[in-house]
Amino acid sequence: xxxxxxxxxxxxxxxxxxxxxGIADPRRSGFDDMGTALQAIQRDDFSNPAAxxxxxxxxxxxxxxxxxxxxxxxxxxxxxxxxxxxxxxxxYDTMLGRVVNLDGKIEDCRIRRQKADPLPHESRARVALEAxxxxxxxxLPIVPPDEPNVGAAAAxxxxxxxxxxxxxxxxxxxxxxQRAGQRLAGSIIPQGHPTGYPVYRSEWQSVGTLQRRLRNxxxxxxxxxxxxxxxxxVALEAxLMRRAAGMTIETPAVRP
Amino acid sequence: MAAPxxxxxxxxxxxxxxEVRTLISHPMETGFxxxxxxxxIPRDIIEHVRCRFxxxxxxxxxxxxxxxxxxxxxxxxxxxxxxALEMEWTGDKGFSASYSTAIVVE
Numbered sequence: 001x002x003x004x005x006x007x008x009x010x011x012x013x014x015x016x017x018x019x020x021x022g023i024a025d026p027r028r029s030g031f032d033d034m035g036t037a038l039q040a041i042q043r044d045d046f047s048n049p050a051a052x053x054x055x056x057x058x059x060x061x062x063x064x065x066x067x068x069x070x071x072x073x074x075x076x077x078x079x080x081x082x083x084x085x086x087x088x089x090x091x092y093d094t095m096l097g098r099v100v101n102l103d104g105k106i107e108d109c110r111i112r113r114q115k116a117d118p119l120p121h122e123s124r125a126r127v128a129l130e131a132x133x134x135x136x137x138x139x140l141p142i143v144p145p146d147e148p149n150v151g152a153a154a155a156x157x158x159x160x161x162x163x164x165x166x167x168x169x170x171x172x173x174x175x176x177x178q179r180a181g182q183r184l185a186g187s188i189i190p191q192g193h194p195t196g197y198p199v200y201r202s203e204w205q206s207v208g209t210l211q212r213r214l215r216n217x218x219x220x221x222x223x224x225x226x227x228x229x230x231x232x233x234v235a236l237e238a239x240l241m242r243r244a245a246g247m248t249i250e251t252p253a254v255r256p
Numbered sequence: 257m258a259a260p261x262x263x264x265x266x267x268x269x270x271x272x273x274x275e276v277r278t279l280i281s282h283p284m285e286t287g288f289x290x291x292x293x294x295x296x297i298p299r300d301i302i303e304h305v306r307c308r309f310x311x312x313x314x315x316x317x318x319x320x321x322x323x324x325x326x327x328x329x330x331x332x333x334x335x336x337x338x339x340a341l342e343m344e345w346t347g348d349k350g351f352s353a354s355y356s357t358a359i360v361v362e
Contacts, residue, residue, distance in 0.1 A: 205325035
């Protein structure tokens with residue numbers, strides 16, 4: 001009997017291993033394509049310059065703002081209550097009646113709940129808040145909501161992803177699906193997963209959002225970039241998050 | 257502008273060599289780059305980083321335009337006596353930032 005159950009356990013282990021090998025995930029984070037020096041910076045919270053943005057985001061979280069005189073903490077409590085939120089955005093917002101990304105949702109809370117003045121897209125204060133909120137989800141798997149409006153946005157994003165654009169007439173998929181792992185000038189073309197955003201990008205020497213990254217790709221093929229916060233960008237984000245479902249959030253990542 | 261971040265131990269043994277890590281927000285504009293309108297963006301760098309420990313200067317460093325934005329510095333200090341670890345960054349356009357923390361030597 002004993003031997004029998006040991007054998008069953010052994011075969012179960014074999015099967016689990018084979019299964020794990022059989023469904024080996026071909027998806028790679030941009031982290032895996034970076035040099036070891038940048039990887040080391042990302043692994044060490046203190047040498048990642050994004051620490052400066054996180055510190056700013058943390059003080060903004062606790063500071064009263066706007067004519068409502070409330071801080072994020074006054075309504076939401078500690079930042080740990082934001083754990084998991086970044087993993088499921090873009091999401092459908094019933095109040096706004098549209099799909100919003102995390103940046104858009106935070107800005108909505110600032111304007112509607114704090115009654116504060118809007119912050120310009122990509123401004124340091126705005127990026128710092130998003131980085132701080134998203135940081136709370138680091139290590140969690142991406143879980144896009146199973147919701148029809150988000151599904152529709154992801155479908156629209158998927159269409160954009162495969163559409164050729166710009167004077168170079170290239171689609172996102174031509175680089176990030178067909179040529180991922182190959183080189184474009186000095187850089188390795190990553191698979192283009194949104195796992196680390198907002199990221200500290202050394203080319204920017206600052207922290208920036210996913211949309212800033214996408215604008216760089218569009219400008220790279222000499223296309224006219226979509227506007228920040230536009231439905232097109234939210235759709236692309238929704239698609240990228242579905243494509244990366246189950247991958248681990250790295251925020252704040254470091255990228256070349 | 258964010259306050260500088262400094263990472264140093266709170267307590268060390270007498271004679272121990274300890275690590276100090278510092279990170280500060282700064283554009284470190286080189287003074288060599290043309291802006292979008294073609295004119296050179298004026299230099300804007302941190303020129304000096306100084307650290308005093310228990311009243312004694314333990315670091316006096318001149319930075320150059322070659323140092324990247326948001327300078328990250330790591331250095332080592334020997335603890336002969338406890339006291340305040342005082343950091344100071346100064347640079348172009350009257351830039352000045354400081355940080356101070358107490359370190360106990362036992």
